[in-house]
Amino acid sequence: MSQGVPIVLLEGVIKRYRMGTVTVDALRGIDLAIYPGEYVAIMGPSGCGKSTLLNLLGCLDRPTEGRYLLGGLDVSKLDDDALSEIRGTRLGFIFQAYNLIQQLDVLENIELPLYYQLHPRPDGRQRALELAERVGLRNRLHHKPMELSGGQQQRVGIARALVNDPLVLLADEPTGNLDSRAGAEILELFDELHKNGKTIIMVTHDPEVGRRAERLVRLKDGLIEEDRRNRPRPEETGS
């Protein structure tokens, strides 16, 4: 459990929202360490703070209290520009509604995170093409998102999340809008990514999906209720 440096480390994270005169504690003290290569599913009932937690992990928001170390860097006090840069270079987002940009074609959507990088990689186009190949969309490069099926769109979303070679993949109900077949294909893709050593954090409602993950974190009322392993970590088994 203690091998390596955690890639994500939350210490006493509290997130408080003010809604008019009432303040709501969405997260009430989260301690969580996620290590490189882990495949973590976050589950819990509606309103338990899953989304808030994912937004914090995704540097879309800052904790009210506590520390968040991402790859050893304390990001809980960074300003907006710095957070944007972190999102663009260290994180990959996969959304329930795919969230592709309609006026761009497949290739451009995959390349999008690279647009905003301060030091763009010279092989950006090449990498986008490789990823398109990997998710099986090599022959759909210049289609618009509207012309693709849901499963295909989500695969574009995954390719886009991978293009900047992120430390952590953050997936928010990635199969929520898909039928079971397309969903299964997407989950297989996640398994494959996991096998290749990607760190994945996935929020889901579906216990089936949650079981596929290596580790399950269950939230309730802004606190971690349960944190258990479905399987031992590959490193621990020495494989």
Added chain:
Amino acid sequence: MIHWMLLVWRTVRVGFKSLWLHRLRSLLTALGIIFGVCSVIAMLAVGEGASFEAQEQIRQLGSNNIIIRSVKPSEEQKVNVQRSFVSDYGLTYLDLARLRDTIPGITVYAPARIIRERVFNATQSLEAEIMGVVPWYTEIRNLRVMTGRFFTSIETKQEQNVCVLNRVLARALFPLSSPLGQLVRVGGDYYRVIGIADSESGGKRLNLAGGNSGSAAGQMYIPLTTAKDRFGEILIRRSSGSFQAEKVQLHEITIHVDDQSRVEAVARIAGGVLERNRKKRDFEIIVPLELLRQAERTKQIFNTVLGAIAAISLLVGGIGIMNIMLASVTERTREIGIRRALGARRRDIVLQFLVETVILSGTGGIIGVCLGVLIPQLITYFSGMMTIVTVWGPLIAFTISGLIGVVFGLYPALRAAYMDPVEALRHE
């Protein structure tokens, strides 16, 4: 630097794509700017053309010249109790001599008599101004002789019956043949045509100068001496039952002042000299230089007013753009959220929306410039009004349209950039 340029290039491309997605809306939005820019240029062109025409007419009078004209005093009728048919007024040869002798620095003077008579060639005829002038009249008044020649001082001395017709008269009397060497008749006398002169833009010019305008722009120049001899000093004019007689020695004296800065002073002195020797004011002094200045002032006012109107129309166009961009920002909240999640900084979002507004207003500006250059041509073609499109018109209009894009695009862009990414992502 290269990266930055690449980013701008990509943003521009994406901007075009986003605008293309809503073609009709983009077109309608740009329409405000198109019309604004187009009207600025067209208005300036019309104004420039009108003022150029006016200035050209004034310049033709000569900016170094002072023109003194005989004017029939209005109070004469009352003063004259004895019902004399002959009204005696106007500039005299004596006046001419006095002016010449009193005022230094006047080199040339051109006295003229102007008689309205019908000019005949066989059956063709036209009422024209018959101008008895000196041989150097052409130089002083910038009159261009197009074919043939003007008469000489020898012909003047010999009081020969030669004449130069202006274009209008020549065309009226000789519609098919060349008038050179032909004879025209005025009253009982025949005159040989020796040249054709450019029109002195008669009616308009005289109107502008506030003088006696003639509806007929026909003009015929004959030597002053000949005019004096053939027509005498008393001019009888018959019109519907009554007849009037006027005794006028000179209708017009043109003074050429060597130094332009002295023109106004000389005009005052000349007025004083003439005033001293007569009881009533029967002359007027026209200073083209003054008119030119007035015309310039008028042009300035004109341009200011036009500019204000055009600025308002551009402003309205700008507000239209802002309105649409605000709607667009709301509509694309989700897209903004996605871009922010993928690493776009606030300034990237600002740039994106700003680029889109500038594309809108810039494209509108370009189309507006094209239309604005074209429309004055159409105006000239259909109404004959003179228009001049200067380099400045399109340049200023285009720059303003670009600026409007930035100014009115900034607020929607900032609003887009300062959205909370979490909220934006949740937006349906």
